[in-house]
Amino acid sequence: MGAVRKSPITTYRERMRRKGFTRVEVRVRAEDAALVREVASALGDPERAAGTRTILQEQVVIHPMKSFKEHLAAAPLEGIDLTRPHDTGREISF
Numbered sequence: 001m002g003a004v005r006k007s008p009i010t011t012y013r014e015r016m017r018r019k020g021f022t023r024v025e026v027r028v029r030a031e032d033a034a035l036v037r038e039v040a041s042a043l044g045d046p047e048r049a050a051g052t053r054t055i056l057q058e059q060v061v062i063h064p065m066k067s068f069k070e071h072l073a074a075a076p077l078e079g080i081d082l083t084r085p086h087d088t089g090r091e092i093s094f
Contacts, residue, residue, distance in 0.1 A: 039052065
């Protein structure tokens with residue numbers, strides 16, 4: 001008996017996997033389908049991939065803060081006076 005041949009789709013998907021691509025299936029509204037295809041095309045194009053990835057990461061990806069301290073460090077504090085007068089408290093008589 002002869003060896004079973006792989007289907008052309010299987011061969012294509014294996015070749016793309018070796019090149020570093022992965023197959024992703026998404027569901028979007030009909031009016032967004034062309035946009036998603038164009039984004040996927042731009043990410044797959046070596047000339048446009050870096051720029052597209054940067055724009056998407058800046059505009060779409062939500063970067064969660066790891067701590068309150070990092071949140072404060074990322075806040076725009078220019079022009080805000082963060083000094084306060086030294087207060088020793090009130091006078092108490094015993």
